[in-house]
Amino acid sequence: MGKKNKIIIRNLTKAFYKKQASVTALDDINLTIEDGEFVCLVGPSGCGKTTLLRILAGLEHPSIGEFIIATDGEDRPLQSMVFQERGIIPWLTVEENVAFGLKMRHMPKEIIKERTAYYLKKTGLDKFSALYPKELSGGMKQRVSIARAFANDPEILLMDEPFAALDEQNKFILQEELLSIWSETGKTVLFITHSIDEALLLSDRILLMSSQPGRIIREIKVEMPRPRKMEDIRENPLMAAQFVEVWKHLQEEVQRSRREDQ
The missing domain is CATH 3.40.50.300 (P-loop containing nucleotide triphosphate hydrolases)
Structure with a gap:
């Protein structure tokens, strides 16, 4: 099939x-x-x-x-969309950016925490979760965009x-x-x-x-x-x-x- x-x-x-x-x-x-x-x-x-x-x-x-x-x-x-110009939210931390879509959907806190942690680790962002976008390189910002897109499922x-x-x-x-x-x-x-x-x-x-x-x-x-x-x-x-x-x-x-x- x-x-x-x-x-x-x-x-x-x-x-x-x-x-x-x-x-x-x-x-x-x-x-x-x-x-x-x-x-x-x-x-x-x-x-x-x-x-x-x-x-x-x-x-x-x-x-x-x-x-x-x-x-x-x-x-x-x-759908989730990842743009060329790195559309992440400057006043949120890396972790908050990745969790943003899930929070907007009012998902249970345990699911938000679990899924955010999983995609932070998958994209190598787990050590940088408390940083803000201005502290990140271009490549790291795109990692945040990708992690957020996949985390939102x-x-x-x-x-x-x-x-x-x-x-x-x-x-x-x-x-x-x-x-x-x-x-x-x-x-x-x-x-x-x-x-x-x-x-x-x-x-x-x-x-x-x-x-x-x-x-x-x-x-x-x-x-x-x-x-x-x-x-x-x-x-x-x-x-x-x-x-x-x-x-x-x-x-x-x-x-x-x-x-x-x-």
Whole structure:
């Protein structure tokens, strides 16, 4: 028996209206993501990737079409979102930030304490739980965001380039930590990245988007078995071929966008 569908998007179009003009950000998106699947969205800047995540997060409304996030009938939030700009609360400690979503849901104190402690330990934050965000590095702040998102136990996890601002070493460490927690929790993840290496390391499938208006125009299945390491991906001929495939797609879309702007 196959996995059930967790996210279903049907004929989704999003247009933004300004004065007398309209801009179509997303055009007729149709997409199904299975329960527990890790899917990366890759496309040129301005192709509507973040808009799609914001719609799934309930922060924007589609102009046309619909989406469904399947629930298990338990009292858990539909989604948690991790942003690039580290959206943690500056006046709360690390521990209070991680516990924030659970407290907002009025979960029992024992569950809040247990789940917060678990994800603090999983992300290596347990020794820093009493610190405030201003005392943390960029990588540590993103750890807090990830721990908070998983601790809140959402149906799906939406991640918008969460590691883009980090140096390579921190990025590799957090990618491995994210995969470790994901494999344990079985969460459904939709992840935006501009890094082809990152998409090949993390995802089951890579969805390639066109330049504006954003459409999903190709899908690449990442066949390399897990667990994966970045050095394995760079040495593997199949992964190298898929890297080139994604690279060429991005180049073509950027060039097409420039031609249309002329």
